[in-house]
Amino acid sequence: MSTTSAPPRRVGRAGISALGVLAVATGALESVVTPTLPLLQRELDMTPADGALLSIVLLITGALITPVAGKLGDRFGGRKILTRLMTVVAVGGLVSALAPSLPFLLLGQVLQGAMVGALPLSFILARKHLPAEESKVAIGVISGLFVGGGMVGTLAAGPVAEGLSRHWMFAIPTFVVIAATVAVSRLLPTDEPGQTDKTRLDWAGLLLLSGALVTLMLALSLAPEVASRPLALLGLLVLLGGLVIGWIAVERRAAAPMVDLRMLALPTMWRSCVLTFVICVGTSAAIYLVPQLLAVPTADYGFGASATEIGLLLLPGAVAAAVAGPVSGVGVRRLGPRAVVTIGIVLLVTGLIGVAMVHTEVWHIVVAKTLIAFASGLCVTALVTNVATSVAESDTGIASSLVLVTRVVGYAVGAQISGALLTVSTPSGSSVPAESAFVTGFVLAGIVSALAIIVTRTMKKEVTS
Structure with missing residues (x-):
């Protein structure tokens, strides 16, 4: 008698739709802080340095959780780990929504950072329950919906915070996360745990x-x-x-280390990590400084932009970052990673130095921020592609984790240094930093980013295909 087990149950459109809604909700929840950071700083009496810390804690948690989530999903089943991870995210969203002070909001953001692990787990479920070609489409759709959710959060956070309160900008996407997680747990079949890797997690x-x-x-x-x-x-x-x-x-x-340090000895890895760190330091300075500059009162030297207006002004940059990914992929195939990264660095430095020198009109800042976002997307995508195609297939996960951690450290350092610059440049009794602090921050970011050109000179010129 045959003992062959039945094939896994196929997942229907409703199940994929639930994963898509979850991607939109988590993307929105991830993005609500950036356009409303000046508002949060005022309401919670934060210094610019505190605001910089708030802007990056979610990213740090996400970088740490993502590789672990993928391994746990492979080992114990994607649906099981996804629902548990989203429970943590829901708790974090509710803590953020109810937070009366900065420490509670930081705790909520730390817990929300687990959401970044949702993407690899959703990919695991799509690959297990869909034919190969359909799974590729589903993975692309889910990734796109996460980016789209980020744009929704950027646009909606300001109106919600100003029309209702800062509490609701966290609560609304959290409620959607809870509903989507319940739908995923009911609509997706249980996937069998993997048997390929029983190494103890690090x-x-x-x-x-x-x-x-x-x-x-x-x-x-x-x-x-x-x-x-x-x-x-x-x-x-x-x-x-x-x-x-x-x-x-x-x-x-x-x-089975979380980050295999021996891989850093590989030329491709150390170059990619150094470039990723330097580029992300420059990019994160702009991500933090631009909303702060837009929010400075018009009576001083700023534009007095509200949270809603900041979200609208940041939208072109979010679109540019989304477009940069596929553009970079095409560029790497045709020109090679070195050329794409070099072009991206030139654009990044141009945007940073440009906004430092000229920022008297809103459109100056919007154009510069859009250029910076597009350049960063070009560089990071090219570097990830270069790593993924240069190491052994079995090392792809470890190499990607190393680049991811480097990216987070770069973002964190850039934001914190920018926040410290604004803090020390804010006169006693005032909440407005000196304009020179913004100029210094953008110029320093531009100089640091320009140093990456030295490393790109050592990269190989070949085209990947």
Whole structure:
């Protein structure tokens, strides 16, 4: 008698639609802070450095969770891990919605960061329950809907926060996340756990890296107060050094490290990581500084833009970033990664230095921000493609995780340094930083980004196909 198990049940359009709605909701929930950051700073009495920290904690959690979520999904089943991860996201969204102060809002954002793991888990489900060609289409649609959700969040956050309250801009997408998660759990079949990888997960490495990133962010946010709190800053730096040393030791010994440090010796990897870090430092400075500059009152040197207006003004940049991905993919195939990254760096530096020199009209800032977003998308996509096609297929996940962590560190450092610049340049008794702080921030970001050209000179010229 045959003992062959029945094939897995196919997932219908309703199940894929539930994953799509979840992607839109998580994308929206991820993006609501950026256009409303000046509003949040006013309502919660935050310094610019506090605002910079708030803008990146979700990203840090996401970078740490994503590789773990993918492994857990392969091992225990995508639907099971996805629903549990979204439960954490829902709790985080509700904490953010009800947060009475900055510490609670930071906690909510940390929990919400688990949403970034939803994409690889959704891809696992699509591949397991759809034929190969249909799964490719579904994965592309889900990815596109996540980006679309980010645009919805950017546009809707301001009107919701100003028309209702800041609490509702977190609550509404959270309610949609909860509804979509329930639909996913009911409409998608249970997928069988994978049997290919039983290696113990690198929990120690994850914990140490988390501690190191959080400590780095706290140290950068405390930098403007170094004169009054030197011992606190010194203690954080000592702790950071200890965590980094411990993390390196653990990763070198782990059977399946979260980040394989030995891969950094590969020319493609160290170049890609250095370029990713430098480019993301420059990009994140613009992401943080532009909304702050737009919100400066017109009585000073700014434009007095509301949260709603900031969202509208940021939309062209969000569209440019979405378009940059496929454009970069075509460029890499035709010109090679070196050419695409070089072009992207030139555009990035042009945008940063341009907005530093000329920012007297709103359109100056919108054009520069759009150019910066497009350039960053070109560079990051080309670098990820270069890594994915240059390492062994079995190492793709580890290599991608390494680039992802580097990307997050770059974003975090750029935002925190920008926030510290504005904090130290804000006169006592005022909430408006000196205009020179913005100029300095954009110029520094441009100089740092320009240094990436040195590394691109060492990249190979070949076209990938």
